[in-house]
Amino acid sequence: MAPDDQNPLPNAKLVESKQKWAEDGRLLTGAPVPPEQRLPPGQREVKNWPVLDLGIQPEIATGDWELAIDGLVENPVTWRWADFQAQPQVQEVSDIHCVTAWSRYDNRWEGVSAAHILATVRPKPEARHIVFHSYDSYTTNVRLDVFADSDVLLAHSWEGKPLTTEHGGPVRVIIPKFYFWKSAKWLKRIEFVAEDQPGFWELRGYHNEGNPWTEERYS
Numbered sequence: 001m002a003p004d005d006q007n008p009l010p011n012a013k014l015v016e017s018k019q020k021w022a023e024d025g026r027l028l029t030g031a032p033v034p035p036e037q038r039l040p041p042g043q044r045e046v047k048n049w050p051v052l053d054l055g056i057q058p059e060i061a062t063g064d065w066e067l068a069i070d071g072l073v074e075n076p077v078t079w080r081w082a083d084f085q086a087q088p089q090v091q092e093v094s095d096i097h098c099v100t101a102w103s104r105y106d107n108r109w110e111g112v113s114a115a116h117i118l119a120t121v122r123p124k125p126e127a128r129h130i131v132f133h134s135y136d137s138y139t140t141n142v143r144l145d146v147f148a149d150s151d152v153l154l155a156h157s158w159e160g161k162p163l164t165t166e167h168g169g170p171v172r173v174i175i176p177k178f179y180f181w182k183s184a185k186w187l188k189r190i191e192f193v194a195e196d197q198p199g200f201w202e203l204r205g206y207h208n209e210g211n212p213w214t215e216e217r218y219s
C-alpha cells in the first residue's frame with residue numbers, strides 16, 4: 001500500500017525535513033572538484049554505515065521473496081530466491097555516496113549484475129527508463145543506460161555476509177556512480193518503461209538523476 005493521507009509514513013517528520021532540505025538546497029557547496037577525485041564535493045568519508053529509510057523496514061523471508069522484472073521487455077521473469085541464486089554471481093567493490101553528505105569507501109557486494117539482468121529480459125527498443133519498486137512502497141527511477149553500467153548489480157551480500165534487513169536484504173540495488181537514494185533497498189520489482197517516472201524522493205525535490213560529482217542533490 002502506498003503511503004497517503006490515510007496511511008502516513010512512520011517517518012513523515014523525517015521525510016518532511018529532508019524535503020525542506022531539498023527546497024533550501026542544503027549541503028550544496030557549488031565548488032566543483034576534478035572528476036578524478038574520489039570524494040565528491042560536499043561529502044565526508046565515514047567508516048560506519050548509516051541506515052536511512054522511511055521508517056519501514058520490511059522483513060521479507062527469503063522463502064517469501066519474489067522479484068518481478070517486467071514492463072517493456074521481451075522476456076519478463078519472476079524469480080523466487082532459488083531462481084535468483086541460480087543466476088551467475090559477481091562481486092564488485094564500490095563506494096557509497098549518500099545525499100546527506102556521507103560517503104563510505106570500498107564496499108564489497110555480491111549478487112547478480114545488471115548486465116546479466118538485461119541479457120535475460122531483453123528490453124524492447126522503446127524501453128528507456130527503469131522504475132525500481134520496493135517492499136516498503138519506495139520507488140526510484142534511473143535511465144536504462146545508467147542501470148546498464150558495468151558496476152551496477154542487485155546485491156544480496158555485503159562483505160561476505162547476507163545483507164541485513166536494515167540495509168535492504170534480501171536484495172537491494174547498487175548503483176555506485178549515483179547518490180545512494182537511487183539504490184533501492186528491499187527490491188520487489190524492476191519495471192522497464194518508455195517515459196521517465198520520478199520516484200519517491202524525485203517527487204519530493206531530489207534531483208532526477210543524482211550525479212554526486214556535479215552535486216545533483218536537488219532539483
Ligand SMILES: Nc1nc2c(c(=O)[nH]1)N[C@H]1C(S)=C(S)[C@@H](COP(=O)(O)O)O[C@H]1N2
Pocket residue numbers: 049050051052053054098099134135136138166167168180181182183184185186187
Ligand atoms: N526501499 C527503500 N530503498 C531505499 C530507501 C528507502 O527508504 N526505501 N532509502 C534510500 C536512501 S535515501 C538511502 S541514502 C539509502 C540508504 O541505504 P542504507 O540504509 O543501507 O545506508 O537507501 C536508499 N534506498
Ligand SMILES: [Mo]
Pocket residue numbers: 052098099100180181
Ligand atoms: Mo539518502
